[in-house]
Amino acid sequence: ADMAIWPWYGNGMLNGASYNDPRKFLQTHEYKNLTRWTKEIGERPTVKRGRMVNRTSGPPEEQLRERHDASDFRTKTQDKIAARG
Template sequence: MEAKRQLDVLDKRLADQAYLAGNRYTIADIAVWPWYGGLAKGRLYDAGEFLQVQGYVNLQRWADTVAARPAVQRGRMVNRTFGEPSSQLHERHDAGDFLTKTQDKVLNAKE
């Protein structure tokens, strides 16, 4: 199955290095993480169990490492319309919006 082959290729690539292109975080990680990171953590297509993603330990490490980056955490908030209101930033126009315009603050301001 092609998905398992790709997961295996990524897992082997990540066995000897921290990130996809070496030991530095690059555009390759930024581009690939939303898909394969989500798949590895079982948040994409509900396919994690079927694909046995927990067995890809290097891919799991990489997915967790990228997810822990502050910029990734902020980026996942933008245009989000589900989950905790404090994790939703419906519109972002300025870096300060993360401090003042998350959905919990917007809703409290209307009250």
């Protein structure tokens, strides 16, 4: 259940990036355990990697537009592709 809801809920709650900043509307600051859970899931290495895949905006080091191998996270992020020219 955690992984089913986090992609929808977590992104908006961590940085207000979706739905016109739902943190204010939902008053998430009042839910301490939910806030803790959201941050804990977001810090998992696998979640961080998963959020990079197919990303075309944001910091270049967090954009992995195509993933075909585990090594792509080390060698094919947009910052590394740009550095190669």
